[in-house]
Amino acid sequence: MPELDLLPERTKKIEIGAATRFGPSFFIFIIVFVLYGGLFFYNKTLESKVQELDASLISFNQNRDKAKEERIAEVNSKLNQAQILLGRHMLWSKGFKKIQQLTLPSVQFESLVASLPELKFEFKATAPNLTAIAKQGANFLADESVSDISVNQIKILTNGRTEFIFKLTFNSDKFLK
Numbered sequence: 001m002p003e004l005d006l007l008p009e010r011t012k013k014i015e016i017g018a019a020t021r022f023g024p025s026f027f028i029f030i031i032v033f034v035l036y037g038g039l040f041f042y043n044k045t046l047e048s049k050v051q052e053l054d055a056s057l058i059s060f061n062q063n064r065d066k067a068k069e070e071r072i073a074e075v076n077s078k079l080n081q082a083q084i085l086l087g088r089h090m091l092w093s094k095g096f097k098k099i100q101q102l103t104l105p106s107v108q109f110e111s112l113v114a115s116l117p118e119l120k121f122e123f124k125a126t127a128p129n130l131t132a133i134a135k136q137g138a139n140f141l142a143d144e145s146v147s148d149i150s151v152n153q154i155k156i157l158t159n160g161r162t163e164f165i166f167k168l169t170f171n172s173d174k175f176l177k
Helices: 017-063 066-102 130-142
Strands: 108-115 120-127 146-156 162-170
Touching: 066 120, 066 162, 120 130, 130 146, 130 162
Parallel strands: none
Antiparallel strands: 108 120, 120 162, 146 162
16 A cells, blocks of 8 residues: 655745844844943943032132132233333333433433333433534434434523433334344
């Protein structure tokens, strides 16, 4: 009698499509979950650091001494003014040298008032006579750096000398040349 073949000689394995794709998607899910967890932890760490810094700033602002800060700002302002004055010292020195070069030996200064921003010099001086005053004025006018000159209050003193006041204005472009 013939044998019955109820079972095939070869059996085929039944594959389920979803089971084969579940492995890689599960692996991607794990990676995303780990990244999310790491970023969440990092975010919380940064938030705590920001809160600590805010607290330290508030503490720092509460411990500040406003009076001392104002005093420091005032001293800083005065130091800046002194620095400007020292920076202009060279200009003053050159200006006085210029006036000294233009002054006749017979003229003696009694007082000097100067304004550097406007380049104006006013001085009170004495000379032996009116001719010396005229020569002094001509000497100042001969220099190209002098833009204006005026003579005021000429008077003769009891010792024979003549007192006068000169007001000089220098040209800023040619003053230090």
